[in-house]
Amino acid sequence: MQRDYILRDVQKALGRSQGQGITPVPPVRIVIPDVPVSQRIDTMLERVAALAGKTLRAKSMDEAREYVASVIEGKTAVTSNAPFLRECRITELPGVRSGVTDREELRRLCATSNYGITSADFALSDTGSLVMISSREEARLVSLLPPAHIAVVPASKLLTGLDELFSILPRPAEQTSSMVLITGPSRTADIEQILVRGVHGPGEIHVVVVEGV
């Protein structure tokens, strides 16, 4: 069996034996700065804007809904099943399909809608990243197949950065098969190092942070 041959070769080369313990592991390096929520929101939105994302610091869920309504006016959109989108009543907007749990139907909708609307499980302010954890509430394709992505995130979900994320979620695999960090719109620079957005994922991204929730 290849497995045993390869493992045996590895052990032989390292001078180790089957079942041998390990040398001391370097400690985990996690450094979490102390940043107030308001500043996290500012940094988050600055970062997203620097990546050509559109941003809104919404005072209320109503303001968030109105913004989304103005963006998708006259277009089609599909939402994830995140409860926060229902709370904001974004799911009730005209042109919006929501509550889809059938895989094939969702895939068809995502492939044909103009906008995919999600919330986010977390956001990392120092890089402007959305953290999407695949679940019943957040499918993978809503933030991936449509040409534009709108994320509406409660301010309480804003973390400082990667270190804080991995301190809250030391083992993401325990709860999901897929955790994706999204930092700005899809892009490529493969031809002459010239930046082009929207090559495979959404070329347009909107991040709305809702204060007070």
Added chain:
Amino acid sequence: MSVAFDEKIHQTLANDKLQLAIYTSTARLIDHRKKSLTGQLPDFEDLRTHANAIKKHTIENLDYYLEELERNVIAHGGKVVWCRDGQQVADFVLSLAKERGAKLIVKSKSMTTEEIDFNERLEHHHLESVETDLGEYILQLKHERPYHIVAPALHLTRYDVANLFEKELGAPNDTVIENQTMLARKVLRDKFLHADIGVSGANFLVADSGAVVLVENEGNARLTTSAPKIHIAVAGVEKLIPRAQDLATFLKLLGRSATGQPLTVYTSFLSGPRRESEIDGPEEFYLVLLDNGRTRVLANEEKRQALNCIRCGACLNHCPVYRKIGGHSFPWVYSGPIGAIITPQFMGIQHEAGLPFASSLCGACAEVCPVKIDIPKLLLDLREDVVKARTEEASNQLERLTFQMFAFAMSHPRLYRMAGKMAGKFAPDQPWLRHAPALEMLPPVKRWMSQRDLPSPAKKSFRDLWKERKG
């Protein structure tokens, strides 16, 4: 240095257009990296030191972490397939494709699959495997290897791409990069939605999670791992890190070192197939763990640090040699300083003996390496290996020549008689000949004599005695 290596270098140096393309692209990457570090990441040096310590520890205990990884992949519903080489990877994919009736594979960028000619191996069996990273897609249409670890089509201009898309896709000759990109999006989107299998590489394998981490900007890796029913990740055994929490270190280094991004657009942390509660994602997940020469590298304590590499490409961008001779001059898929140290180690130094010498040893590579691989030191060690192998080969040649002369004398009676007579005359029963210092110093004779005694020649040969007594 081989003739092919030499020739490609000279072709690249003589090509002004190519020189400009390499120079400007690497300059942009250098600039992006610098901007993302200056004043942005004060603990950069600390992170490098820490990343080095983690990789060193992981490689030194690799078998332990491989077993831990395997247990966790299985625990999350995935399967692990161990492969010695590219043939075994192809055999596995082909048999799985046959079982599932799969016809179309979408692939995201992976140097490991480049290393084993993945697409070509499947093509022979009528299984279509499409590269979906824009640069890789262009190269697949052009039947070329990546020019750079991170920017695979770095050597091509918009005009090259326009001609290529016209010829291969029947598209109008359009030199606007945005339009070219959108055309590729359209063609490849259709492939994504119809593909049976998605094949990705892995930037990291996380032992405590059984997870594959993929870092990208385009979204093609997300599509590859989310749209088809089957996801196969192909990764070298050295890609391991112990804990998900170590990503807090490595992700900060990788994006900045590669393209100057604090984080790339998408970072996917994937473990196993879709969970029951999830709406979408693959139904099956396979992790292919590839050896392909890596276990050989492990044996040498110093040189095994080459396996720390996280493939950011910074050493290529900063290398004055790479920036002149380009990626295709290098004999294998890995180019630049990192290519010069892993190619001879994975493939054997005879693969291109000139490689470790293709460096000015300026040290820029070691200075920018995010995991602190001492590339100049390894280049020197490998030069030593090459010289040793050459001396050995040269002495083998001398030995062959000596025995050729001996065989010639043995098969020519007159010459043999003459030699015998001379030996009898000059050295009858002389024991000194057995340990003649002059002879022992000649490398080929020395080696021969270390195992054998040279018989002293008789005063009279058997031939002479026969003549005397009979006559």
